[in-house]
Amino acid sequence: MTETTQTSMPRLNEQAPAFEAKTTHGMKTNADYKGKWLVLFSHPADFTPVCTTEFMAFAKAADKFAELNTELLGLSIDSIFSHIAWEQNIKQNFGVEIPFPIIADLDMKVANAYGMIQPGASDTSAVRATFIIDPQGVLRAMVYYPMTNGRSIDEFLRLITALQTSDEHGIATPENWHKGEKVIVPPPATSQEADARRDAGYEYTDWYFSQKSL
Numbered sequence: 001m002t003e004t005t006q007t008s009m010p011r012l013n014e015q016a017p018a019f020e021a022k023t024t025h026g027m028k029t030n031a032d033y034k035g036k037w038l039v040l041f042s043h044p045a046d047f048t049p050v051c052t053t054e055f056m057a058f059a060k061a062a063d064k065f066a067e068l069n070t071e072l073l074g075l076s077i078d079s080i081f082s083h084i085a086w087e088q089n090i091k092q093n094f095g096v097e098i099p100f101p102i103i104a105d106l107d108m109k110v111a112n113a114y115g116m117i118q119p120g121a122s123d124t125s126a127v128r129a130t131f132i133i134d135p136q137g138v139l140r141a142m143v144y145y146p147m148t149n150g151r152s153i154d155e156f157l158r159l160i161t162a163l164q165t166s167d168e169h170g171i172a173t174p175e176n177w178h179k180g181e182k183v184i185v186p187p188p189a190t191s192q193e194a195d196a197r198r199d200a201g202y203e204y205t206d207w208y209f210s211q212k213s214l
Contacts, residue, residue: 009115016040016131016139017113021075024083025101028073030137037070037164038133039156042116042126046078046086050150054128056096057153068160069135072100077111077126080104132160134167169214182211 010017020029041058043051058072065072076083083102091097105111105126116126128145140163145151162173171183187208188194194207202210 010113010131010139010142012139012142014139015137016133017110019103019110019113021103021105021110022080023073023101023103024080024087028101028103033071033073033133034137035135037068037135037160038073039065039070039130039160040073040075040114040133041128041130041151042075042111042114043128044126044147045076046082047089050148051076052086052090052094054150054153055098056090056094057150058100059096059098061153061157062099064157065160068157068164070160073103074098074100075103075105075110075116075126077105077108079106130156132156132163134163165214171212171214174211182213185210185212 016030018030020027039058041054043054045051055074058074062072078086083104087098087102103110108117108126111117111126114129114131116129127147128149128151130141130143130145130151131139132141134140141159143151143156158176158178161179162177165179165183166172169183171185173183174181177183182203185202188197197207197210198204200210202212204210
């Protein structure tokens with residue numbers, strides 16, 4: 001019987017696992033991102049085609065993330081030298097500079113702490129995992145993609161905008177919500193509040209579903 005290594009999994013709305021890691025921009029820890037949102041994302045390997053498209057897309061969107069007070073931090077189970085060579089290769093071949101640091105996770109400590117190693121998908125490479133961490137260090141979202149298919153960077157921009165809007169206004173957002181669209185008012189918590197919801201001044205559909213503009 002083959003023994004399977006158990007990988008820990010972080011949980012939403014709890015403190016993200018602490019890390020101290022060597023990156024292409026020097027040592028980085030959770031504390032370096034205090035007060036900012038962080039997108040920590042893993043990729044299977046340097047010098048692979050799907051990962052190259054993702055890194056270029058993250059690089060091109062870096063200014064948009066910065067406008068949302070959000071930093072980017074990549075990771076793969078490769079060396080610093082491999083990361084640097086890959087960055088240079090992307091710049092030479094595609095004309096795109098990678099502005100954010102990349103963790104060299106040769107000992108897989110960060111990958112294991114964040115559940116980036118998925119037995120059955122890959123035992124030696126990190127899958128396409130993305131973690132959104134808020135300014136208090138709390139894990140707010142995590143998204144996993146298969147090895148064969150690239151992520152949508154626009155979706156992470158949309159999701160961070162939605163999370164920040166929910167935090168600021170105490171609301172929820174509907175499917176594929178974008179800034180400027182109507183938001184969802186949290187449902188009533190008591191029967192009395194449900195009875196009063198129709199006359200509360202919202203765009204009322206039913207007691208559990210009301211929307212408003214911000």
